[in-house]
Amino acid sequence: MSFNVLVCDDSSLARKMAVKSLPDGFAENVFQAANGAEGMDVLMQNRMDLMLLDLTMPEMDGVAVLEAIKAQGIEVFVIVVSGDIQPQQREKVMSLGALDFLPKPVSQPALQSVLERYGFILTEALAG
Template identity: 60%
Template sequence: MTFPVLICDDSSLARKMAKRSLPPPLQASVVTAENGQQALDIMLREQITLLLLDLTMPVLDGVGVLEQIKARGLEVFVVVVSGDIQPQMQEKVLSLGALDFIKKPVDTQRLGAVLKKFGLY
């Protein structure tokens, strides 16, 4: 099973690591964005099934992206991948519709478990 995946992070290294943490079949359909505005533009043009989203980015941060996804009624599964592990931030992103919150660097097994839990892999 393969579907479009968008990885949004301002760090090219983090984007590469996130891509490698995906199950191999999903790595083939990855699109990347360097900030939240780029990610939003991509999601408005293309059907994205899964978004791996960093929180701390220039232009539009991860919380702003989640708010826009909600406001625009975009249908996308979002997993937040961030170094910001404050409990209040985790609660906020989950309340905005994120499926889960994974601490950077991405744990491949944890991401796989989240994808399985929500029927994405």
């Protein structure tokens, strides 16, 4: 099964790393946004299954994006990928509906572990 994925981060390098961290064949379509406002535009125009979201961005930060997603009832699973790993920030994004929180830079094993935990991908043992 393939998913539509949105990577929203103001750093082009971080977006590229996030895209490369997705398991092979996981994403049917990968969209990218350089800030939260662009990310919301993508979400309003396309059905996304998963969003990898940075917190610290210009125009509209990740917390504001999560608040808008919640307020507008947009159905998308969100994994926050941020360098801001303070416990209170993690609690806030989780209370706003984020599925999980990964520290930057995102690694393929960490992302794959989260995707397996929430049933996006089956482990080799289950798939075999």
